[in-house]
Amino acid sequence: MTKFIDLTLNGISTGAIYAAVALALVLIWRSTRIVNFAQGSMLMFTTFIASAVISSGGSYVLGFVVALASGFVLGAVVERVIVRPVEGAPPINPVILTLGLYTLIVAIAGMIWGNTPRSFPAAFSLRGYKVGGTTLLFTPNDTFIVLVVIAVAVALAFLFRATSVGLRMRGAAFAPEVARLLGVRVGRMLTLGWALAATVGSLAGVLVAPSVFLGPNSFDPILIIGFVAAVLGGLDSPPGAVVGGIVLGLALSYVSGYEGASLVPLAALAILVIVLMIRPTGLFSATKERRV
Amino acid sequence: MSGKALGVVRGSTLLRSLAIVVVAGVVLILVTDSVSSYRNLQIAYGAYYFCVLAGLTVLAGASGQVSLGQGAFMAVGAYTFSKLNATPVAWSVLPSLIGAVVATVLIGIPVGVAASRLRGPYLAGATLAFAVGLPALADKFQTFLGGENGLVVNPPTPPSWLGANFSLERWEAWIACAGALVVVFVLYNLIHSAVGRSWRAVRDDEIAAALAGLRVGRRQALAFTISAGCAGLGGGLLAAVTQLASPGAFPLQLSLTLLAGVVIGGLGSLVGALWGAALLVLLPNWTNDLANSFSLSQNVSHNLPIAIYGLVLIGAMLVWPSGIQGGLRAIAHGVGPAIRSRRGPPASSTPATGAPEPAKDEGVKASQP
Amino acid sequence: MLTIEALTTDYGPIRAVDGVSFEVPEGSVTAVLGANGAGKTSLLRTITGLVRPSSGTVKLAGEDVTRLPVEEIVRRGMAHVPEGRGVIAELTVAENLRLGGLWRGREAAPLSEIYELFPRLEERASQPASRLSGGERQMLSIGRALVGRPRALLLDEPSLGLAPVLVAQIMVMVRRLADTLGLAVLLVEQNARSALSIANRGVVLNLGRVVAEQDPDKLIADDRLLHAYLGF
Numbered sequence: 074m075t076k077f078i079d080l081t082l083n084g085i086s087t088g089a090i091y092a093a094v095a096l097a098l099v100l101i102w103r104s105t106r107i108v109n110f111a112q113g114s115m116l117m118f119t120t121f122i123a124s125a126v127i128s129s130g131g132s133y134v135l136g137f138v139v140a141l142a143s144g145f146v147l148g149a150v151v152e153r154v155i156v157r158p159v160e161g162a163p164p165i166n167p168v169i170l171t172l173g174l175y176t177l178i179v180a181i182a183g184m185i186w187g188n189t190p191r192s193f194p195a196a197f198s199l200r201g202y203k204v205g206g207t208t209l210l211f212t213p214n215d216t217f218i219v220l221v222v223i224a225v226a227v228a229l230a231f232l233f234r235a236t237s238v239g240l241r242m243r244g245a246a247f248a249p250e251v252a253r254l255l256g257v258r259v260g261r262m263l264t265l266g267w268a269l270a271a272t273v274g275s276l277a278g279v280l281v282a283p284s285v286f287l288g289p290n291s292f293d294p295i296l297i298i299g300f301v302a303a304v305l306g307g308l309d310s311p312p313g314a315v316v317g318g319i320v321l322g323l324a325l326s327y328v329s330g331y332e333g334a335s336l337v338p339l340a341a342l343a344i345l346v347i348v349l350m351i352r353p354t355g356l357f358s359a360t361k362e363r364r365v
Numbered sequence: 366m367s368g369k370a371l372g373v374v375r376g377s378t379l380l381r382s383l384a385i386v387v388v389a390g391v392v393l394i395l396v397t398d399s400v401s402s403y404r405n406l407q408i409a410y411g412a413y414y415f416c417v418l419a420g421l422t423v424l425a426g427a428s429g430q431v432s433l434g435q436g437a438f439m440a441v442g443a444y445t446f447s448k449l450n451a452t453p454v455a456w457s458v459l460p461s462l463i464g465a466v467v468a469t470v471l472i473g474i475p476v477g478v479a480a481s482r483l484r485g486p487y488l489a490g491a492t493l494a495f496a497v498g499l500p501a502l503a504d505k506f507q508t509f510l511g512g513e514n515g516l517v518v519n520p521p522t523p524p525s526w527l528g529a530n531f532s533l534e535r536w537e538a539w540i541a542c543a544g545a546l547v548v549v550f551v552l553y554n555l556i557h558s559a560v561g562r563s564w565r566a567v568r569d570d571e572i573a574a575a576l577a578g579l580r581v582g583r584r585q586a587l588a589f590t591i592s593a594g595c596a597g598l599g600g601g602l603l604a605a606v607t608q609l610a611s612p613g614a615f616p617l618q619l620s621l622t623l624l625a626g627v628v629i630g631g632l633g634s635l636v637g638a639l640w641g642a643a644l645l646v647l648l649p650n651w652t653n654d655l656a657n658s659f660s661l662s663q664n665v666s667h668n669l670p671i672a673i674y675g676l677v678l679i680g681a682m683l684v685w686p687s688g689i690q691g692g693l694r695a696i697a698h699g700v701g702p703a704i705r706s707r708r709g710p711p712a713s714s715t716p717a718t719g720a721p722e723p724a725k726d727e728g729v730k731a732s733q734p
Numbered sequence: 735m736l737t738i739e740a741l742t743t744d745y746g747p748i749r750a751v752d753g754v755s756f757e758v759p760e761g762s763v764t765a766v767l768g769a770n771g772a773g774k775t776s777l778l779r780t781i782t783g784l785v786r787p788s789s790g791t792v793k794l795a796g797e798d799v800t801r802l803p804v805e806e807i808v809r810r811g812m813a814h815v816p817e818g819r820g821v822i823a824e825l826t827v828a829e830n831l832r833l834g835g836l837w838r839g840r841e842a843a844p845l846s847e848i849y850e851l852f853p854r855l856e857e858r859a860s861q862p863a864s865r866l867s868g869g870e871r872q873m874l875s876i877g878r879a880l881v882g883r884p885r886a887l888l889l890d891e892p893s894l895g896l897a898p899v900l901v902a903q904i905m906v907m908v909r910r911l912a913d914t915l916g917l918a919v920l921l922v923e924q925n926a927r928s929a930l931s932i933a934n935r936g937v938v939l940n941l942g943r944v945v946a947e948q949d950p951d952k953l954i955a956d957d958r959l960l961h962a963y964l965g966f
Contacts (some may be wrong), residue, residue, distance in 0.1 A: 108486035110493070158683050164485035165431055166682045169628065172433070172489070173678025176621050180672035184665045237836050244822055244833045251820040254782065256808040256837030256882060289668075293617050297497055300490045335505040338498035345491055346479055353487070 079210035080330040081323065086215035088322020089222040093277035094299025095306060095314035096226065097270040102308045104246045104266030105152070105160055110171040113296025114178035115151070115271055116278030117289065119144045121186055123279055124193055124287055133194055140275045148271025152264045160263070182289040190288030199283065218280045225273060226315050233311075242266055294338055298325065301345045307355025316357065382553040386546045393542045397535050405534040406606070407646050412541035413602035414642035416548045418626050419635055420595025423552055424588050426633020430480065432589065434492035435596040436620035437499035441469045442600025443610035447516040450605075458521045458540060462601045469597020470590055477589030481582045496620045500612040515611025518604050537606045544602050548595055552635060555591070564588055618671065625674035628681045648673060735760045735918035736781075736812070736886045741790035743780045750776035751787070752942035756935075758886065763912050763919040765929035765950070768939035774922045775817060777939065778890050781920070782814040783807040794886060809837050813884035817891045819871040823864035827855055830863050830874055835881030848877040851907070869900040876907070886918040887911065893925040901925065905932045930954055
């Protein structure tokens with residue numbers, strides 16, 4: 074029974090990470106109809122930057138902030154410079170482009186920091202809570218992770234529903250040509266969308282780094298699982314991304330606990346295939362075919 | 366066209382492909398004779414890369430689908446070869462290779478069926494997950510699959526009638542090239558057959574093809590399965606040549622490197638697959654030499670080929686969506702590379718990979734005059 | 735207010751707009767008429783900046799806006815109500831309206847003004863725009879254009895798909911807007927009669943070229959013209 078509780082708690086905290094990655098993917102999908110396969114490498118890169126800051130004497134908080142800020146900048150630059158040219162192209166082009174970007178970023182990270190994984194500090198204690206004599210597999214750091222992700226999700230919801238910027242971004246995402254006719258600078262909104270998404274991704278990177286060790290390829294599984302979570306919830310739906318992340322986190326935690334960690338990627342694949350066969354638009358998507 | 370004429374046309378593809386294979390075979394025999402062991406090994410590497418790339422380029426270019434799971438299929442081929450070649454089964458090279466292909470095709474069929482119903486980023490994501498998930502199985506079945514260290518393969522000994530001085534590397538090159546020539550033969554005939562034509566019809570306009578009565582799903586599943594078989598052959602050859610089948614040989618990066626290989630060679634072109642294979646073999650050497658001459662660190666030289674693959678993929682999409690071969694074709698026809706105009710009327714037909722996705726967010730498309 | 739000079743637009747080898755020139759003064763309605771394929775919509779899209787012209791100029795209040803991006807032209811006071819209404823289905827009625835005026839900031843029209851013009855919209859303010867009928871969408875689209883307090887209003891076939899009663903209401907509304915707000919209205923229509931009934935000036939296009947520019951009464955009286963170019 075303790076094992077089940079442990080796995081459930083673990084699933085919630087890993088699920089929060091997947092939710093954050095899924096959120097980043099969903100934000101980009103909604104604004105530019107592109108799946109950013111480079112997301113995993115981008116968040117790896119910004120986490121490396123944070124690590125460099127912390128290693129050279131900065132505080133954890135400073136590293137955290139730098140990670141988010143560099144994520145924002147990286148997202149904006151990538152959209153404006155690399156992705157903008159393929160935004161109208163057939164869907165296979167941005168797929169290959171973002172995969173190429175992923176490859177490039179991993180290589181550059183390897184060139185700068187080497188390929189040996191290194192440790193990354195956690196924000197809070199990594200010792201499990203003690204409940205009545207047993208130690209749970211849930212730590213104060215995990216609480217931090219879950220709370221931060223929830224806060225981010227709420228903040229984004231507020232941004233989109235209640236602010237002018239959010240309205241512009243939604244308008245630009247749903248109907249770019251019409252939005253331009255309403256004076257919305259759609260290009261800027263797309264860049265902003267990518268910048269925000271990359272910031273959320275960077276957050277996920279910093280949160281998960283302590284447990285996976287920081288190396289150019291350490292975050293690969295997280296990108297894939299984040300993608301599955303986004304598809305599960307519906308690529309169009311930010312709340313779906315959060316729910317999808319948590320559900321997937323739980324499911325994979327049970328798989329890992331009862332069948333072994335090496336089956337996790339395949340389990341994620343199985344879930345992905347099932348969702349795509351049964352309900353391709355995801356659990357929460359309200360997308361209808363847009364008629365011209 | 367009369368029946369006789371048709372027969373000649375059909376026959377001529379077969380003859381043409383046979384001629385190509387024979388000529389190439391002779392050339393390879395001569396070349397492997399005259400170069401060093403190291404070069405022969407490189408030829409072997411290039412040959413098994415070619416098998417995989419040829420299958421992938423046919424899949425991508427000829428039928429419009431992208432697969433990032435070829436690394437996983439290679440792993441299936443490699444591990445199957447190792448299992449069959451080693452005791453207690455102890456088959457020789459040829460049956461083991463055939464077994465590798467069969468196993469990969471068997472796995473490729475359900476994957477292909479599933480993949481044929483996916484498009485664009487969904488297909489990419491699913492095949493990515495496959496590429497990461499399958500090699501991880503080696504950890505799960507430690508004893509059977511050898512875990513992290515993998516399975517060791519006995520080196521394929523050259524038959525005695527070739528002489529005692531026949532080097533191992535040359536034999537490996539011959540085996541690998543034989544495999545590559547088989548792939549050329551099969552794919553060349555497929556591309557120029559009715560099957561190939563139906564693939565191209567699906568690639569160019571899925572909806573029109575379906576309306577014309579083509580079973581789109583089946584065609585694409587077939588293309589997928591064939592590319593899996595090619596990758597399996599490549600993997601089996603890899604195991605034979607490197608004498609090892611381990612999860613470390615099939616990381617996620619491999620599938621992306623393969624993608625770069627077909628992109629740079631031109632999607633859909635067998636000749637392009639050849640260029641791609643050559644690049645994959647030679648590039649690490651070139652970058653190593655470059656790094657040494659500039660005294661760059663190990664980190665840089667190790668990652669430089671990967672950076673270049675990334676740049677290739679990015680660059681190709683920005684400049685030449687159909688790779689060098691496509692670019693050359695375009696120049697030959699006097700058509701500029703950037704045909705998509707974001708002004709003026711929307712493009713009337715987008716390639717099939719885009720097909721059933723939610724309509725683009727274009728608000729209202731005003732009617733054209 | 736709005737001056738079009740020798741405007742020419744090519745889609746590759748096809749010349750969709752061929753040397754079109756006319757003016758739309760403040761407080762007036764200019765109807766652009768023609769059969770399907772005559773180039774009316776291309777003309778409108780060129781004026782708004784969705785399509786780049788090959789030659790010619792578009793001037794708004796004397797300023798040359800020809801080569802500006804769409805959103806910049808809109809921000810100089812040219813509002814475009816697209817064909818098919820272009821209502822953003824995923825947003826609510828109120829959000830659609832607000833979006834139209836965000837670029838204006840404080841000087842945008844308060845939504846209450848729009849609701850006064852179109853009371854039906856206020857009833858549906860918090861409903862997603864996808865639930866609106868054709869006529870309501872047209873009102874929303876026009877209302878949305880007005881939130882930004884434009885100087886020029888371009889309407890692309892507002893009567894399309896609407897019942898005659900609604901068409902008449904909308905035409906009356908457009909006329910009123912031109913008179914009370916001093917808008918320069920460019921009205922592209924296939925429904926020539928209803929357009930001419932409120933217009934100060936009529937421009938007839940055929941194959942991208944202007945074939946007639948007249949007072950509406952003269953146009954309506956010219957049977958030959960009507961048969962040849964307007965289909966009745």
